[in-house]
Amino acid sequence: MPLEVPSELEKSIDDRITHYPVSKRSAVLPVLHELQHHFGFINEDAVEWTAAKLELEPIKVLEVVTFYPGFRQSAPGKYHIRVCRTLSCAMAGSYELMESICEKAGIDRSGVTHHDPIAVSADGKYSIEFAECLASCGSGPVCLVNDDFHEEVKDVEGLLKKYN
Amino acid sequence: MWKDFLKNTIKAGKKLVMSDIRYIKGKEPHPRETRVIFKNVDREGWDPSIACYLKDGGYEMLKKGLKMKPDEVREEVKTAGLRGRGGAGFPAGVKWGFIPPNNEKPVYLICNADESEPGTFKDRYIMHQDPHQLIEGMVLSCYAVGAHLAYIYIREEFPEAAQILEKAIAEAHEKGFLGKDIQGTGFDLEIYVHRGAGAYICGEETGLIESLEGKRPYPRIKPPYFPAAMGLYLCPTIVNNVETLCHVKHIIEMGGAEWAKTGKPNNTGTRILCVSGDVKKPGYYEVQVGHVTMGELINDICGGLKDGRKLKAVIPGGSSAKVLRADEKFTIGKGDDAKEIDIWDIPMDFDTLAACGSMAGSGGVIVIDDSRSISWVLNNINAFYAHESCGQCTPCREGSLWMKKITDRLVLGKASPEDIDTLESVAYNIDGKTICAFGEACSWPTESFIAKFRDELTADTKSDLSGDIVNLESELAAAGLK
Numbered sequence: 341m342p343l344e345v346p347s348e349l350e351k352s353i354d355d356r357i358t359h360y361p362v363s364k365r366s367a368v369l370p371v372l373h374e375l376q377h378h379f380g381f382i383n384e385d386a387v388e389w390t391a392a393k394l395e396l397e398p399i400k401v402l403e404v405v406t407f408y409p410g411f412r413q414s415a416p417g418k419y420h421i422r423v424c425r426t427l428s429c430a431m432a433g434s435y436e437l438m439e440s441i442c443e444k445a446g447i448d449r450s451g452v453t454h455h456d457p458i459a460v461s462a463d464g465k466y467s468i469e470f471a472e473c474l475a476s477c478g479s480g481p482v483c484l485v486n487d488d489f490h491e492e493v494k495d496v497e498g499l500l501k502k503y504n
Numbered sequence: 505m506w507k508d509f510l511k512n513t514i515k516a517g518k519k520l521v522m523s524d525i526r527y528i529k530g531k532e533p534h535p536r537e538t539r540v541i542f543k544n545v546d547r548e549g550w551d552p553s554i555a556c557y558l559k560d561g562g563y564e565m566l567k568k569g570l571k572m573k574p575d576e577v578r579e580e581v582k583t584a585g586l587r588g589r590g591g592a593g594f595p596a597g598v599k600w601g602f603i604p605p606n607n608e609k610p611v612y613l614i615c616n617a618d619e620s621e622p623g624t625f626k627d628r629y630i631m632h633q634d635p636h637q638l639i640e641g642m643v644l645s646c647y648a649v650g651a652h653l654a655y656i657y658i659r660e661e662f663p664e665a666a667q668i669l670e671k672a673i674a675e676a677h678e679k680g681f682l683g684k685d686i687q688g689t690g691f692d693l694e695i696y697v698h699r700g701a702g703a704y705i706c707g708e709e710t711g712l713i714e715s716l717e718g719k720r721p722y723p724r725i726k727p728p729y730f731p732a733a734m735g736l737y738l739c740p741t742i743v744n745n746v747e748t749l750c751h752v753k754h755i756i757e758m759g760g761a762e763w764a765k766t767g768k769p770n771n772t773g774t775r776i777l778c779v780s781g782d783v784k785k786p787g788y789y790e791v792q793v794g795h796v797t798m799g800e801l802i803n804d805i806c807g808g809l810k811d812g813r814k815l816k817a818v819i820p821g822g823s824s825a826k827v828l829r830a831d832e833k834f835t836i837g838k839g840d841d842a843k844e845i846d847i848w849d850i851p852m853d854f855d856t857l858a859a860c861g862s863m864a865g866s867g868g869v870i871v872i873d874d875s876r877s878i879s880w881v882l883n884n885i886n887a888f889y890a891h892e893s894c895g896q897c898t899p900c901r902e903g904s905l906w907m908k909k910i911t912d913r914l915v916l917g918k919a920s921p922e923d924i925d926t927l928e929s930v931a932y933n934i935d936g937k938t939i940c941a942f943g944e945a946c947s948w949p950t951e952s953f954i955a956k957f958r959d960e961l962t963a964d965t966k967s968d969l970s971g972d973i974v975n976l977e978s979e980l981a982a983a984g985l986k
Contacts, residue, residue: 410701477780
């Protein structure tokens with residue numbers, strides 16, 4: 341089914357494409373970001389749409405989607421949480437933070453694999469994954485909830501309450 | 505509050521001097537710091553708007569620099585000896601000089617804002633709090649190298665910073681600091697923000713360029729693909745780190761020779777050290793390069809180790825840098841000047857850290873105390889590199905994963921003593937055998953941890969593993985390490 345892109349979103353995408361006067365292909369990442377921001381993830385239709393928009397073979401778009409951890413191919417929860425896993429945050433307790441969020445948000449991470457790193461709560465409200473170094477190593481543990489950054493996260497209940 | 509203070513200062517006809525700068529309570533710089541790039545970070549009443557920046561004398565250096573000739577700007581940066589703050593420490597002026605002299609193609613400049621080396625968190629604050637400083641530095645740098653189109657390649661995990669930068673770019677446009685005929689000088693420049701998508705390899709400059717071309721970020725082989733000669737769209741391209749580009753503004757302000765008086769010879773200027781791990785006050789500290797020793801950094805500036813703890817190791821320049829053991833002795837200096845020092849007395853500069861067998865890298869200092877298991881630390885690092893290998897070169901794609909799998913078993917108590925040798929051999933079979941420096945980045949931790957902590961790693965192994973069939977996935981999950 342062709343992707344239905346609202347005209348305002350398409351206008352914003354067209355504007356982004358002008359940032360790459362030399363090669364439209366350069367706009368693959370920005371176009372995918374706009375689509376993911378709106379639809380929550382990149383499905384096959386979004387790949388087709390992007391390819392048509394940028395006059396590329398769909399495989400040129402799909403290979404990008406499958407490479408970058410920043411693009412999701414399945415629906416996340418309403419609030420997508422990314423907990424930093426890397427050394428300084430791990431030393432500050434990021435594994436414990438992950439466990440605590442999962443427990444309080446009702447998320448089961450047992451099915452998570454390298455290629456399918458996201459777990460979603462049963463009610464679809466929250467999804468979670470580990471992220472590699474979010475570059476705030478002095479104030480760990482840190483996480484992103486959608487586009488909001490949180491540092492020195494200790495109060496998990498308080499955090500989840502903000503996103504209800 | 506700060507606005508009132510400014511108004512009164514200006515009304516009274518007083519010149520704003522550094523001592524007038526006040527910082528947010530609890531976030532004041534340490535007395536050992538020299539704030540140049542971070543002058544406005546955590547400053548009281550400061551905001552990222554252009555109005556605030558202009559009131560503080562912002563964009564004056566852009567005007568000054570655009571009155572100079574491009575080669576004069578380049579010369580100042582060369583004289584300053586500014587070394588790249590992203591990781592490699594390569595002199596920026598020399599890099600700029602690699603653009604072929606008879607070049608007729610367009611030249612591009614890319615700001616590398618993909619800050620993702622574990623332990624590093626400085627560019628985040630520049631972009632969040634002082635975006636116009638970066639834009640001013642970029643305009644000057646573009647002018648110097650003849651670029652009329654520039655990109656800020658920012659990691660996707662900085663969504664707020666990307667928005668702040670886009671707003672700042674729009675503001676600078678409106679005031680005539682970007683766009684056509686900047687300040688009536690005839691110089692044109694557009695800067696766009698380009699967001700990555702969560703891949704560490706995009707911090708490698710040729711991987712970044714591939715990514716900016718809309719492809720998988722597989723690094724290009726050098727030669728022939730040196731970006732300064734064959735970069736973005738196979739045109740000459742300069743890729744510099746955020747902090748490096750900001751310094752250009754201050755070099756124009758002070759003059760290259762004067763700027764070079766800060767820091768120490770061949771290690772000039774200030775740089776931001778990011779300290780994390782087992783210290784009382786982790787954080788960002790801007791110091792003159794080489795003016796602070798490891799001991800002063802940890803004990804004075806960062807308030808020391810946590811109570812009752814002893815230092816075990818330090819990773820001095822981002823997680824790829826080779827680890828330094830707390831009780832090691834290091835020989836620095838040459839010939840008659842050679843002397844032996846211990847870890848506390850290492851001056852934090854490029855050349856000394858290289859002489860100590862590690863590197864100043866990206867300035868990310870990770871402090872590890874005696875409560876930490878070395879196997880656990882190494883495994884965490886190996887998991888990072890296994891996740892981030894782009895997969896283009898076989899030794900790295902396979903090796904980084906094998907290194908993680910072996911240290912996975914090590915932390916689970918399911919590794920044999922021979923596994924340490926296997927681990928070491930895997931690391932040395934990656935190092936130097938890949939297209940880009942990720943090969944070294946991912947093998948240096950394992951090589952150095954084994955060289956310095958072989959006994960402790962071996963102590964975590966088990967000689968009799970008969971009957972142990974390891975299901976890594978489920979055992980890691982059971983150990984809370986998935």
